[in-house]
Amino acid sequence: MxxxxxxxxxxxxxxxxxxxxxxxxxxxxxxxxxxxxxxxxxxxxxxxxxxxxxxxxxxxxxxxxxxxxxxxxxxxxxxxxxxxxxxxxxxxxxxxxxxxxxxxxxxxxxxxxxxxxxxxxxxxxxxxxxxxxxxxxxxxxxxxxxxxxxxxxxxxxxxxxxxxxxxxxxxxxxxxxxxxxxxxxxxxxxxxxxxxxxxxxxxxxxxxxxxxxxxxxxxxxxxxxxxxxxxxxxxxxxxxxxxxxxRGARSHGEISGYAATFDPRPGSGRPANLDRAIRGALADAGLTPRDIAFVLADGAGEPEPDRAEARALTDVFGPRGVPVTVPKSMTGRLYAGAVPLDLVTALFALRDGVVPPTVHVDGPDPAYDIDLVTGSAGPSAETRALVLARGRGGFNSAMVVRRPSAA
CATH class of the missing domain: 3.40.47.10 (Thiolase/Chalcone synthase)
Incomplete structure (x- = not known):
């Protein structure tokens, strides 16, 4: 290993x-x-x-x-x-x-x-x-x-x-x-x-x-x-x-799994591949969907990309199968800086046993069928989280992080 x-x-x-x-x-x-x-x-x-x-x-x-x-x-x-x-x-x-x-x-x-x-x-x-x-x-x-x-x-x-x-x-x-x-x-x-x-x-x-x-x-x-x-x-x-x-260093957490995929050309009629990135990251970490405490979603803030991401989440986790949150709704999209910040958020959330909220959203579009965390931070007793990212041009990435074993 x-x-x-x-x-x-x-x-x-x-x-x-x-x-x-x-x-x-x-x-x-x-x-x-x-x-x-x-x-x-x-x-x-x-x-x-x-x-x-x-x-x-x-x-x-x-x-x-x-x-x-x-x-x-x-x-x-x-x-x-x-x-x-x-x-x-x-x-x-x-x-x-x-x-x-x-x-x-x-x-x-x-x-x-x-x-x-x-x-x-x-x-x-x-x-x-x-x-x-x-x-x-x-x-x-x-x-x-x-x-x-x-x-x-x-x-x-x-x-x-x-x-x-x-x-x-x-x-x-x-x-x-x-x-x-x-x-x-x-x-x-x-x-x-x-x-x-x-x-x-x-x-x-x-x-x-x-x-x-x-x-x-x-x-x-x-x-x-x-x-x-x-x-x-x-x-x-x-x-x-x-x-x-x-050397006696403190660990904030572990990078447990990762996968990346690329979407087909727009208009090709072929589906997006974010779900494959999610499954690949879980496989790399040796986990199943049930092992994930919460997902920090990409959260594009546009109808079509949001719909595609929600579809990938329900395909892997089932309808409302995992808490989903977009803390970057507090910062805006920071492009290359956004997802390292999401990794920090995930590690601290696992450390403190909470799920940080998505702000400025009263509730998700019911058609998406996802369990979006809004309002204040919610509790979580689990040890692993999934972070998602999508880049313009068809890039998809997924990473699993784990709370330190000694925590």
Whole structure:
């Protein structure tokens, strides 16, 4: 049997909390971080709400020399990685550098940095474009900067599969640990709440145009009309379970199973494959549907994707067969950062024996036949949860997490 992969460190930056425990406390209070965009004037845009990370100053968390070199998404990633390593109890000399690696996910790269430098190019001339533009906009920049900052010379990579990328990156880190790398940093951060980034997101046609933060993002609701974008995410320290126990590390939980599938071309007449990803993750974990305490759903907030996800859940678990929740209704969809944050939510929920709620939804569309958790957090005595993610373009990912055995 392959060695277990455990989470020993967590770093979180979210619209409803900076820091893991602050985020978790806000989640249990059903506290939303969604509001009108404040980082620029959004009046001319059809969508004007977002989940912004407030109260964050990069100079408080990363070396000042890095601030002009990096986009906001990388500043988040560097901060989250620092916190994840600190939480794990690992130091710079804990392992040789080539036995520590990093793999992250990104959906947009450094949009805000790119917007600013393109403005310099067209509004001034090429001499005013930062030399750091050569990498600060790039999808892989977070992995690269984390690797440099913490001297991680082991396996390094980036996954670009939209919202599913956060799970895919953690799964890739798990593979590297199973192949012998003792420690991996993984997860995802995104931060594209700038005029350029918002315009790109609006062009996809999936954002809500409501101006009411309590009605704009309503997963599985009969009146769902799109989602709200957000920024932030989570970085995790992953380790080989036996090594973590030997050094006396605290485990937040175990990555027990994973699978990914790809949907057929739209209009092909063939069904979506999310149900296959769910079954694959359960099989990888050696579990049956009855072993899952609750599901953190993708929760697109659009009728057709919500219908497809509900169908997959009822196909695997039966009608109303498992509690389902979408805590990201408090933060907006953070793209590559969303599902690492969901993993943190699942681990803390299993630790504390609760199921965090879906907010802004009175009840799911009855046609979906799912047991959606709304209102306040509900109790749970079980030890395993399922996290789902779907990315634009047909990506499906599913991951099973388990509460620490000693808990």
């Amino acid at each position: 392959s060695a277990a992969t455990v989470v020993t460190g967590i770093g979180v930056l979210a619209p409803n909390g900076i820091g893991a425990e602050e985020f978790w406390a806000a989640t249990l209070r059903a506290e939303s971080g969604i509001g009108r965009i404040t980082r620029f004037e959004p009046a001319s845009y059809p969508s004007r709400l977002a989940g912004e990370v407030t109260g964050f100053s990069a100079r408080d968390h990363i070396p000042s020399r890095l601030v002009p070199q990096t986009d906001r998404t990388t500043q988040f990633a560097l901060t989250g990685s620092e916190w994840a390593l600190r939480d794990s109890g690992l130091s710079a000399d804990s392992l040789p550098a080539d036995e520590r690696g990093v793999v992250t996910a990104s959906a947009s790269g450094g949009f805000e940095f790119g917007q600013r430098e393109l403005g310099h190019l067209w509004g001034k001339d090429p001499r005013h474009v930062s030399a750091y533009m050569s990498f600060a906009w790039f999808y892989a920049v977070n992995s690269g900067q984390i690797s440099i900052r913490h001297d991680l010379r082991g396996p390094t990579g980036v996954l670009v599969t939209d919202q599913a990328g956060g799970l895919d990156a953690v799964a890739q880190a798990r593979r590297r640990i199973r192949k012998g790398t003792p420690v991996m940093l993984s997860g995802g951060m995104d931060a594209s709440l700038c005029p350029y980034g918002l315009a790109a997101q609006i062009s996809a046609g999936m954002l809500s145009e409501s101006d009411d933060p309590a009605r704009a993002y309503r997963p599985f609701d009969p009146a769902a009309d799109g989602h709200v974008p957000g920024e932030g995410g989570a970085i995790l320290t992953l380790e080989d379970g036996e090594r973590a126990r030997a």
